[in-house]
Amino acid sequence: MVAALEWWSGTECTLYTDPKSYPLYGNENAIVVLNHAFEIDFLCGWTFCERFGVLGSSKVLAKKELAYVPVIGWMWYFLEIVFCKRKWEEDRTTVAQSLQNLQDYPENYWFLLYCEGTRFTPKKHQISMQVAEGKGLPQLKYHLLPRTKGFYVTVQNLRGTAAAVYDSTLNFRNNEVPTLLGILNGKKYHADLYVRRIPLESVPDDEAECAAWLHKLYQEKDSFQDHYTRTGHFPGPIMSPPRRPWSLINWLFWSCVVLYPLGLLLAQLLSSGSVLTITAAGVVCSSVSMGIRWMIGQTEIDKGSNYGIKTAPLNNN
Numbered sequence: 292m293v294a295a296l297e298w299w300s301g302t303e304c305t306l307y308t309d310p311k312s313y314p315l316y317g318n319e320n321a322i323v324v325l326n327h328a329f330e331i332d333f334l335c336g337w338t339f340c341e342r343f344g345v346l347g348s349s350k351v352l353a354k355k356e357l358a359y360v361p362v363i364g365w366m367w368y369f370l371e372i373v374f375c376k377r378k379w380e381e382d383r384t385t386v387a388q389s390l391q392n393l394q395d396y397p398e399n400y401w402f403l404l405y406c407e408g409t410r411f412t413p414k415k416h417q418i419s420m421q422v423a424e425g426k427g428l429p430q431l432k433y434h435l436l437p438r439t440k441g442f443y444v445t446v447q448n449l450r451g452t453a454a455a456v457y458d459s460t461l462n463f464r465n466n467e468v469p470t471l472l473g474i475l476n477g478k479k480y481h482a483d484l485y486v487r488r489i490p491l492e493s494v495p496d497d498e499a500e501c502a503a504w505l506h507k508l509y510q511e512k513d514s515f516q517d518h519y520t521r522t523g524h525f526p527g528p529i530m531s532p533p534r535r536p537w538s539l540i541n542w543l544f545w546s547c548v549v550l551y552p553l554g555l556l557l558a559q560l561l562s563s564g565s566v567l568t569i570t571a572a573g574v575v576c577s578s579v580s581m582g583i584r585w586m587i588g589q590t591e592i593d594k595g596s597n598y599g600i601k602t603a604p605l606n607n608n
């Protein structure tokens with residue numbers, strides 16, 4: 292998928308960050324906090340992971356539903372991805388346990404947290420801003436109100452192993468609305484990511500202070516998005532890591548290994564002349580194609596969950 296983004300669609304991923312922090316990226320464990328408003332934000336995240344050499348050890352706090360997505364979900368299970376049900380009563384122990392397993396992870400990892408908990412839609416935004424008002428918090432224009440419990444439990448469990456929080460804010464040039472189907476159709480997008488490295492020691496230990504810290508971080512992220520909307524760029528210098536050939540080589544290798552025998556099999560099936568065999572092959576191909584379309588649907592915001600709508604308390608204070 293990274294090869295499809297970088298080499299097939301030719302999407303440009305530009306990084307805005309402080310040159311002093313740049314050498315540390317990929318050379319330490321970090322908690323990444325990213326906004327969640329685009330259908331391919333996870334793919335841009337993977338692309339940066341690839342460029343800094345941590346793709347294989349990229350982790351995320353993901354909703355449990357994604358564990359059942361064929362291939363990708365199974366892969367995540369084996370990669371020790373942390374899953375949550377977005378029900379705090381159940382997540383508080385399971386998430387903490389999974390995070391503990393990362394304590395002795397043998398490679399540098401990035402642990403991604405979408406603190407908004409769900410993707411931005413106008414309706415979810417309106418509801419979450421009612422919650423913000425009830426809590427006496429300032430309104431956010433470009434983000435949903437962050438959920439603080441997952442962040443707190445992550446900081447608590449990774450303190451001592453993770454060195455920093457990478458506050459990451461993503462946007463696309465010219466009001467592009469990127470989609471995975473667009474990528475697969477070869478459409479080129481222009482992603483801009485602004486990253487601030489914040490040492491983990493500066494995140495408060497106390498739960499209430501940690502929550503307030505995260506709310507303040509999202510207010511700052513909102514101001515960066517405002518800056519981007521007004522000027523077309525993020526503050527700070529551009530320090531973009533170059534595209535590397537490995538994802539393409541990997542893709543070409545596996546394509547040869549898989550597609551050659553598949554092609555031979557298909558040729559044999561067609562030359563068998565058996566209507567039953569050819570029909571069965573047609574059914575299998577159609578099912579696989581429908582399965583892939585369903586998987587792509589998982590990335591589409593229109594088909595997203597009701598989380599952040601259904602569960603909104605009317606009187607939150």
Ligand SMILES: CC/C=C\C/C=C\C/C=C\C/C=C\C/C=C\C/C=C\CCC(=O)SCCNC(=O)CCNC(=O)[C@H](O)C(C)(C)COP(=O)(O)OP(=O)(O)OC[C@H]1O[C@@H](n2cnc3c(N)ncnc32)[C@H](O)[C@@H]1OP(=O)(O)O
Pocket residue numbers: 316323325333334335336337339340349350351352353354357375376377378379380382386401402403404405406407408409418419422436437438439440441442457459486599600602603604607
């Ligand atoms: C140099 C380059 C740097 C960076 C490169 C960038 C990135 C690369 C990094 C890594 C890449 C790795 C992998 C990427 C690959 C794939 C990722 C794909 C997808 C996965 C994404 C997801 O699945 S997101 C969904 C799951 N994740 C989360 O939900 C995380 C955030 N959530 C939490 O932390 C939650 O607290 C929780 C899940 C732990 C528990 O959920 P629960 O619903 O029970 O939450 P809360 O108890 O917290 O909720 C109640 C509180 O929330 C307040 N609130 C706010 N808004 C609302 C609302 N609309 N309705 C109800 N309540 C709301 C509420 O007031 C409560 O407040 P309290 O004060 O009482 O806490």
Ligand SMILES: CCCCCCCC/C=C\CCCCCCCC(=O)OC[C@@H](O)COP(=O)(O)O
Pocket residue numbers: 330333354357360363405408409410583586587589590594595596597598
């Ligand atoms: C020949 C090549 C064909 C390649 C086909 C590729 C097919 C792979 C398609 C999809 C991979 C599935 C990855 C799913 C990752 C979705 C991440 C995501 O964004 O989850 C949303 C979640 O955060 C919040 O969900 P809600 O907003 O609450 O709902």
